[in-house]
Amino acid sequence: MSASPSDAQPVVHAIHENPDWFGPSADAFRERGIPYREWLLTDGGAVDLDEPPPPGVYWSRFSASSHTRGHALAKEHTRAVLAWAAAAGRRVVNGRSALEAEVSKVVQLATLRRHGLEVPRTTAVVGTADLLAAARGLVARTGGPFLTKHNQGGKGLGVARFDDVGAFAAALAAGDVPTPVDGVTLLQEYVPPADGTITRVELVAGELVYAIRADTVHGGFQLCPADACALDPLTGAPLLPPGAQLAPVPGQSLFSLDAEFGTRPGEDALLAGYRAVLAELGVEIAGVEHLRAADGRVLTYDVNTNTNYNAEVEAVAPRSGPGAIADHLGALLRAEVARSAVGHAGVAPPAGR
Template identity: 45%
Template sequence: MTPTVHILFENAAWLAPLEKALSDRNIPYELHFLEGGTLDLSAEPPEGIYINRMSPSSHTRGHQGGVQHVRDLLVWLEAHGRRVINGSAAFELELSKVRQDLALRHFGIRTPRTIAVAGTEGLKEAARRMELPFITKHNQGGKGLGVKLFRDLQAFDAYVDGPDFIEDPGGVTLLQQYIKPANENITRVELVDGAFVYAMHSSTADGFELCPAVECSADDAFCPVGDSGKFKVADDFTADDELVAKYAEVMAAYGIDVAGIEFVLGEDGLRYTYDINGTTNYNLDVEAESGVEGMAYIAALVERIANPELSLSAK
């Protein structure tokens, strides 16, 4: 008997595939919508296995309080010995591209050169230390927030001073080397519990943004709702790619059970990894094409946690 799974979430639109995967295996679950909350530190958390599905882009749906609450909640759950899929260490990494970059580089994975600037004062000076072109992005990313390309410093200065500049929720803006994609796409590698699920290409022909969820907030100009054709199975990327083993190492070191990790192949023939998504959403078109169901991997992980004697072949 699998114990109850507690799903911590803030965007209901992303739940259905996970609920289906759990139901398919008769795994009982409870939903916990978190846009903020109260935490009694002397209380005992319910028994069960927890899945953290909080998104770093929660604030764009009015749920920034949820991120802060869940940061504490995860530590509280772990203090009571509860197993959290993508627990506190994974979440801290997910909320900071600075931490992601340092973690990736620690394991010898190439990343684009990046300068992180807290506040806005230092931005223009930092830009003068970057080679052009460069991009800006939010440290707490998700769905391409603040991602803009700059080919000259005048345009950058005007952006910083102008009305379009939106600050990252934690106030940290990244300036990052722009890697022009060799093939007008990026690759996103999906992994669960260190195992390769599949990889997909996401077209950059129409610009940057690329959250693969089929259901994303429809008012978000960046989100590819209904935009089928943008995401394709990456047939040229297989489980034996050396990046898979390296990504698995990062995941093991930072307690990341579930991740979609993105890299871009530059015109120099080198691959640059730039984003680790813990709250990964599987693209249904890609799943239909590949015949692989990502959420089933998460459900299988739940079963292995509940029944450690299950063989790894159950992956």
């Protein structure tokens, strides 16, 4: 459904900047008869703060990797629209606080740690002058290889493995360590998963939808489950992601359903921790990633607030991820319509959330 933001009909406003990732959500809305609007915030625009935001529910799918698609202003545009909507009392899903978590792995890791969840040992470096000294300090603590990451990441941005400080110094001297968009580089201990996979836990409104396993041997550090991430946009060939040990094979899926997640020892506590973290961050829809190390540690390292879903996993999962999101947003939209009707009948509606 495409419409002008001035339309009076309450809808789900799906705010994002990458149509390639939106197809499954559009299908879920249409199947349920939920009115929605794709509100693309890509190359700038105007927000008239003197006008009320269009009625409905605002759902942000802002992606931390938006700048890699030429949408350098999408972050500020999204911040403005979400602040405008929230100030007017509109129901906002994954609002400003979620956006701040999406664009800062420091925020994610600090909040995970605050709730008692183990994370990889990490140093955040602002600028470039202290990178080498910080790498020496991290290796002195961990005694092993480390990764670089971009604080505002996504798609494996800036992720590279270094086995020692000497290799990192050489890369810095050669200009092979890319500068993050926000100027913050993470240096993080490299912990290989014991079984070669990571687990991504999908949650909607605090409920577990399902968990998926991702193959790091073939998928490396870029484990975006959306179909659009798997192929070279020019050639259509499977991509060799950064950090992959073996090239993906045509027809091979990097993702599989972990049907038993939540039943094994310790997973209930892990889920409880994730729910607490997401509640503090104001995140209602997320995919949270962790790995199990050979030493038994379960390390959580990423919170995705614009979570995508893999078609092959969706085909065998007990419930649909995009369907769960559409059901949640549809229920919120019905509640907003009812609240508006009560207000028009002369009874003061509850305060905006």
